Amino acid sequence: MALSGGHKNRGELRIHESLEELRTDLADYVAELSEASVKERGVFAVALSGGSLIGLLGKLCEAPYNKTVDWSKWYIFWADERVVAKNHVDSNYKLAKDGLLSKVPVVPSHVHSINDSVSAEEAADDYEFVIRQLVRTRVISVSEINDCPKFDLILLGLGPDGHVASLFPNHSALNEREEWVTFITDSPKPPPERITFTLPVINSASNVAVVVTGESKAESVYFAIDDVGPDCPLIPARMVEPATGKLVWFLDKLAASKLEESNLNK
Numbered sequence: 001m002a003l004s005g006g007h008k009n010r011g012e013l014r015i016h017e018s019l020e021e022l023r024t025d026l027a028d029y030v031a032e033l034s035e036a037s038v039k040e041r042g043v044f045a046v047a048l049s050g051g052s053l054i055g056l057l058g059k060l061c062e063a064p065y066n067k068t069v070d071w072s073k074w075y076i077f078w079a080d081e082r083v084v085a086k087n088h089v090d091s092n093y094k095l096a097k098d099g100l101l102s103k104v105p106v107v108p109s110h111v112h113s114i115n116d117s118v119s120a121e122e123a124a125d126d127y128e129f130v131i132r133q134l135v136r137t138r139v140i141s142v143s144e145i146n147d148c149p150k151f152d153l154i155l156l157g158l159g160p161d162g163h164v165a166s167l168f169p170n171h172s173a174l175n176e177r178e179e180w181v182t183f184i185t186d187s188p189k190p191p192p193e194r195i196t197f198t199l200p201v202i203n204s205a206s207n208v209a210v211v212v213t214g215e216s217k218a219e220s221v222y223f224a225i226d227d228v229g230p231d232c233p234l235i236p237a238r239m240v241e242p243a244t245g246k247l248v249w250f251l252d253k254l255a256a257s258k259l260e261e262s263n264l265n266k
């Protein structure tokens with residue numbers, strides 16, 4: 001690893017020399033959290049996003065992880081989903097199913113994808129209802145400081161504009177404090193209709209990992225993590241601040257290229 005350290009309140013930074021190194025470190029990290037969570041709670045409740053994240057998780061389908069991870073204890077959710085049919089090329093469910101879930105022995109009934117036959121608003125309500133049921137039965141833990149679900153791990157990507165999940169810059173969804181899952185119909189990144197976890201849910205997780213590669217994200221990484229000063233645009237990624245959980249950034253060298261080395265405590 002090129003550099004691993006912390007950055008004040010912005011969590012742990014893991015900066016990798018190559019994508020290969022990042023993919024291995026990410027698989028180790030997820031496998032370790034899964035093991036710890038299964039030991040402590042008997043289950044592992046993990047939320048995925050779309051985009052390049054799924055490809056970067058690919059090592060989990062290979063040895064040793066495909067055999068050593070206790071896949072039967074995984075409960076899988078989406079931090080955000082595009083409101084399209086499950087077999088549509090834009091579906092985050094399809095992306096994860098094709099790239100990950102179909103290659104490991106997860107229990108189909110533990111895979112909680114959205115209802116794809118209703119409107120975005122109804123899909124968000126339905127998804128929140130499903131999550132409420134699973135919080136009640138403690139498949140998903142509950143936060144000690146609010147009544148939010150406390151996912152064992154939420155995995156996020158980062159857009160070049162600083163969005164995470166489907167929380168886009170300057171969008172009113174960023175202000176949602178009551179709902180756990182909200183919807184948008186005007187996503188600047190197509191497709192326009194999406195559902196997304198809200199910030200209170202993301203910030204209640206036990207672990208949040210933001211996985212970012214490539215130069216086009218370097219400025220967003222800088223605004224999300226560094227001490228930019230009073231003129232720093234408040235991009236959604238900077239609002240990811242788990243209250244009691246742990247935040248880890250998985251970056252490649254290009255994504256980390258605008259961070260000030262002097263601000264990193266190695």
Ligand SMILES: O=C(O)[C@H](O)[C@@H](O)[C@H](O)[C@H](O)COP(=O)(O)O
Pocket residue numbers: 049050051052053080081082092156157158159160163164165166189
């Ligand atoms: O459904 C989505 O669009 C995603 O969940 C979104 O939040 C994604 O993670 C980022 O846009 C990064 O995507 P890339 O890694 O592909 O750039």
